[in-house]
Amino acid sequence: MAEKLAPEKRHDFVHNGQKVFEWDQTLEEVNLYITLPPNVHSKAFHCKIQSKHLEVGIKGNPPYLNHDLSAPVKTDCSFWTLEDDIMHITLQKREKGQTWASPILGQGQLDPYATDLEQKRLMLQRFQEENPGFDFSQAQFTGNCPDPSSFMGGIRSD
Secondary structure (H helix, E strand, C coil): CHHHHCCCCCEEEEECCEEEEEEEECCCEEEEEEECCCCCCHHHEEEEECCCEEEEEECCCCCCEEEEECCCEEEEEEEEEEECCEEEEEEEECCCCCCCCCCECCCCCCCHHHHHHHHHHHHHHHHHHHCCCCCCCCCCCCCCCCCCCCHHHCCCCC
16 A cells, blocks of 8 residues: 555656756655766776765766755665666655655755755655555545654654
């Protein structure tokens, strides 16, 4: 049932008309997907994840991404992998349930409607996690959705 509430599609982060990466999020993490350039050995790529900053690139070149993050992450639980010419970066949210409008601070923000849809989906994920015997996949909100990270005292951490 929880997989029904997983992100249905990825968001594109576009700069100057070019897709830089795709991303999605869950209650606990933000995932970035970067298509790697062809003919570059996997050992040449690097990714440095800091609490509030992300740097990605090819060793010996200026970074492809070198930006502050929208919110702090847990560096000890965040990681990156390379698979099928895609760099997958998993950023563990420091504040579980927080809705990110973009992974990059001040850039590529989702429009208010898309942000609201994300917040509603994360809230349903929270309900599903807290009530595993129920199926919230068909539930809908009317009106404003509360913030999943702070609703009714916040998310339990047990």
